[in-house]
Amino acid sequence: MFDNSEPTKTSLSELGEFGLIDHLTKNFSPKHSSTIKAIGDDAAVLDFKDKQTLVSTDMLVEGVHFDLAYMPLKHLGYKSVMVNASDIYAMNGKATHITVSIAPSNRFPVEALEELYAGIQLAADLYNIDVIGGDTTSSTSGLFISISVFGEAEKDDVVYRSGAKPNDLLVVTGDLGAAYMGLQVLEREKQVFKANPNAQPDLDQYTYLIERQLKPEARKDIPPLLKELGVKPTSMIDVSDGLSSEVIHLCKNSKTGVNLFEEKVPLDPAVISVCEEFELDSTMIALSGGEDYELLFTIAQSDFDKIKGNPNLTIIGHMTEESAGMHLITRANQAIPLVARGWNSMSSEE
Amino acid sequence: MFDNSEPTKTSLSELGEFGLIDHLTKNFSPKHSSTIKAIGDDAAVLDFKDKQTLVSTDMLVEGVHFDLAYMPLKHLGYKSVMVNASDIYAMNGKATHITVSIAPSNRFPVEALEELYAGIQLAADLYNIDVIGGDTTSSTSGLFISISVFGEAEKDDVVYRSGAKPNDLLVVTGDLGAAYMGLQVLEREKQVFKANPNAQPDLDQYTYLIERQLKPEARKDIPPLLKELGVKPTSMIDVSDGLSSEVIHLCKNSKTGVNLFEEKVPLDPAVISVCEEFELDSTMIALSGGEDYELLFTIAQSDFDKIKGNPNLTIIGHMTEESAGMHLITRANQAIPLVARGWNSMSSEE
Numbered sequence: 001m002f003d004n005s006e007p008t009k010t011s012l013s014e015l016g017e018f019g020l021i022d023h024l025t026k027n028f029s030p031k032h033s034s035t036i037k038a039i040g041d042d043a044a045v046l047d048f049k050d051k052q053t054l055v056s057t058d059m060l061v062e063g064v065h066f067d068l069a070y071m072p073l074k075h076l077g078y079k080s081v082m083v084n085a086s087d088i089y090a091m092n093g094k095a096t097h098i099t100v101s102i103a104p105s106n107r108f109p110v111e112a113l114e115e116l117y118a119g120i121q122l123a124a125d126l127y128n129i130d131v132i133g134g135d136t137t138s139s140t141s142g143l144f145i146s147i148s149v150f151g152e153a154e155k156d157d158v159v160y161r162s163g164a165k166p167n168d169l170l171v172v173t174g175d176l177g178a179a180y181m182g183l184q185v186l187e188r189e190k191q192v193f194k195a196n197p198n199a200q201p202d203l204d205q206y207t208y209l210i211e212r213q214l215k216p217e218a219r220k221d222i223p224p225l226l227k228e229l230g231v232k233p234t235s236m237i238d239v240s241d242g243l244s245s246e247v248i249h250l251c252k253n254s255k256t257g258v259n260l261f262e263e264k265v266p267l268d269p270a271v272i273s274v275c276e277e278f279e280l281d282s283t284m285i286a287l288s289g290g291e292d293y294e295l296l297f298t299i300a301q302s303d304f305d306k307i308k309g310n311p312n313l314t315i316i317g318h319m320t321e322e323s324a325g326m327h328l329i330t331r332a333n334q335a336i337p338l339v340a341r342g343w344n345s346m347s348s349e350e
Numbered sequence: 351m352f353d354n355s356e357p358t359k360t361s362l363s364e365l366g367e368f369g370l371i372d373h374l375t376k377n378f379s380p381k382h383s384s385t386i387k388a389i390g391d392d393a394a395v396l397d398f399k400d401k402q403t404l405v406s407t408d409m410l411v412e413g414v415h416f417d418l419a420y421m422p423l424k425h426l427g428y429k430s431v432m433v434n435a436s437d438i439y440a441m442n443g444k445a446t447h448i449t450v451s452i453a454p455s456n457r458f459p460v461e462a463l464e465e466l467y468a469g470i471q472l473a474a475d476l477y478n479i480d481v482i483g484g485d486t487t488s489s490t491s492g493l494f495i496s497i498s499v500f501g502e503a504e505k506d507d508v509v510y511r512s513g514a515k516p517n518d519l520l521v522v523t524g525d526l527g528a529a530y531m532g533l534q535v536l537e538r539e540k541q542v543f544k545a546n547p548n549a550q551p552d553l554d555q556y557t558y559l560i561e562r563q564l565k566p567e568a569r570k571d572i573p574p575l576l577k578e579l580g581v582k583p584t585s586m587i588d589v590s591d592g593l594s595s596e597v598i599h600l601c602k603n604s605k606t607g608v609n610l611f612e613e614k615v616p617l618d619p620a621v622i623s624v625c626e627e628f629e630l631d632s633t634m635i636a637l638s639g640g641e642d643y644e645l646l647f648t649i650a651q652s653d654f655d656k657i658k659g660n661p662n663l664t665i666i667g668h669m670t671e672e673s674a675g676m677h678l679i680t681r682a683n684q685a686i687p688l689v690a691r692g693w694n695s696m697s698s699e700e
Contacts (some may be wrong), residue, residue, distance in 0.1 A: 036402060040603070041511050042407035042440035042588055043406035043501065052386060056393035057483060057498060059451045063490040080529060090392035101409045101496055133407060139494070140413040146451055146485075148407060151393065161391050238392055253390070 020136045024117045028131040032096050035130045044132035050160060054151035056087035062142040070186040073112055075214045077119025080145050085127055086218035086293045088151030090238035092159040097130045097150040103139040127220055164235040164254035168298040170317040173219050175266040176243055177282060180289025181274045182213030209271045211229035216293045229306045233297035244287040245340040246296050248326060257320035260338060261329045264316040359459035370486045374467045378481040382446050385480045394482035396447060402508060404501035406437035412492035420536040423462055425564045427469025432496050435477055436568035438501030440588035442509040446479060447500040450484040454493045478568055514585040515603035518648040520667040523569050525616040526593055528633060530639025532563030533622045558620045564644045579656045583647035594637040594647050595690040598676060607670035610688060611679045614666040627686045
């Protein structure tokens with residue numbers, strides 16, 4: 001798992017910039033009819049016809065967003081696509097295209113970048129996304145990945161952060177906190193490995209947590225599920241920086257308050273048990289952990305019957321008047337003010 | 351010019367990631383009706399209606415693409431937009447939107463990033479481009495800028511690299527080599543400054559060269575000019591890596607050869623005189639210098655009368671059958687094979 005040995009190494013300078021782009025993208029072939037021209041000209045040409053175009057971009061920086069000591073490059077490529085696609089699903093859209101720019105330092109051989117692109121390609125294939133361009137350059141230290149993602153949606157289907165109304169139900173997909181606890185486990189194993197490189201970690205019981213950290217899946221399935229259920233959310237956001245931070249975004253953009261019920265927050269049993277092991281409060285982890293890439297949205301009360309009992313969806317609260325404020329209602333039925341303590345601020349405090 | 355002192359410094363951590371985005375983008379307001387939603391949601395929403403969408407992306411890395419010893423941050427912001435917009439004009443399109451992602455190390459105070467964004471905003475205003483999103487993160491060393499640019503064009507107006515035919519005329523806008531020689535002058539002054547920080551450089555005679563290096567202007571004017579003249583190029587590319595490299599791209603994509611006439615290559619008098627000073631061959635600089643951000647295109651012979659005498663456009667050669675090969679016809683009327691020695695390969699040899 002921590003084995004970074006590379007049997008074959010081809011230096012980047014052997015291929016050159018144009019050679020590298022050609023080499024890394026030779027297996028990509030467009031799947032969408034909206035892709036008129038992909039890689040190979042000054043710009044890609046897309047045709048979304050009567051649909052609206054969704055655009056988002058995220059940059060991933062070695063030493064800030066990922067640690068190659070425990071993040072295999074193929075997983076990193078996969079995750080880079082997920083992080084971006086998640087933003088399109090959060091608009092209730094379909095992710096269709098990405099551009100991928102990378103700036104590796106010269107410590108990365110071509111084979112390492114092939115691994116990275118294998119993960120990108122796997123994600124693009126599974127999520128039906130065309131890779132339409134990018135830039136390949138070099139960095140003086142570390143690996144930088146910048147991805148822009150494009151998606152499409154019918155004009156009337158797009159969901160913003162700003163449409164929630166008081167009394168709307170607050171809904172989240174999947175479960176929360178696992179990716180953050182996966183990171184804690186990996187960080188601990190890294191320290192163990194540093195102290196004793198021959199230690200064989202037994203990570204079986206942490207499989208779910210580590211997978212959520214290293215190979216998250218964006219919720220491509222949710223926009224079509226909602227369509228099938230006949231529900232259009234009134235507001236939506238993806239959960240990348242921790243639940244509380246995202247709930248606050250919806251409230252601020254929609255000018256509402258919220259009551260979020262601690263007992264409703266969906267936690268996987270593995271999160272509960274690892275939090276006990278690490279002596280951490282699992283609610284706090286779900287609220288502030290981040291990197292879940294689940295979707296958080298609000299729906300009108302009248303749509304309750306349509307989503308009731310769906311195993312993908314959990315109602316965790318309801319919106320209130322803005323003047324009522326944003327509160328977490330604890331298991332002891334106490335209302336405490338909701339504060340944004342995202343993943344970034346947590347890590348900087350540690 | 352080399353004064354990097356900053357009277358006020360606000361550290362990035364004082365603002366935090368969300369504060370920084372809000373702070374840097376607060377003056378941006380969308381100008382295009384196609385911008386449905388710009389900054390502030392999970393994704394921007396665009397509506398190009400019946401037009402095709404053009405997408406390109408470029409990454410600029412400190413120590414690879416720019417040196418802050420002589421590149422003021424405001425100019426860097428401006429140039430970053432130009433480098434990207436140029437790719438859209440090279441498709442015969444109109445640049446309409448950009449996303450801007452930056453990863454500065456913590457040596458950059460907020461005020462430095464404000465300067466960078468001031469240049470981005472100036473370019474966006476002058477080129478009628480909406481800034482619709484981006485990402486702000488941190489790097490462990492150096493400044494990384496990743497910009498994606500979007501444009502629009504009527505389906506029938508888009509020009510690819512691949513449409514040139516034998517006997518088409520090869521045309522270039524503006525003049526070549528100045529940006530590369532501006533870089534040589536700046537590098538020389540940097541060395542002088544290192545040796546004697548009190549030296550006052552007299553750069554008046556190099557103004558044009560330095561401006562072409564530090565504040566290039568992309569050829570926004572050319573697509574509408576061609577439309578006005580009633581000319582649709584058969585192929586087009588922008589000159590970013592040196593003329594010879596771009597001519598070869600057009601030939602390879604169009605499956606043609608070329609005769610490029612040395613005596614026709616447009617040079618500014620300042621380039622000729624500085625090349626004498628540096629004892630460099632000005633043709634070699636025009637062919638291999640790079641960063642000109644001019645447009646190179648081919649037109650049918652029958653369109654010759656339409657462009658004849660236009661001060662923006664110079665006919666520098668004509669396309670031939672692929673089997674005839676790619677040649678530079680020297681002033682001595684010798685045909686020598688055209689080789690790609692772009693800007694990147696030149697710098698790595700020095």
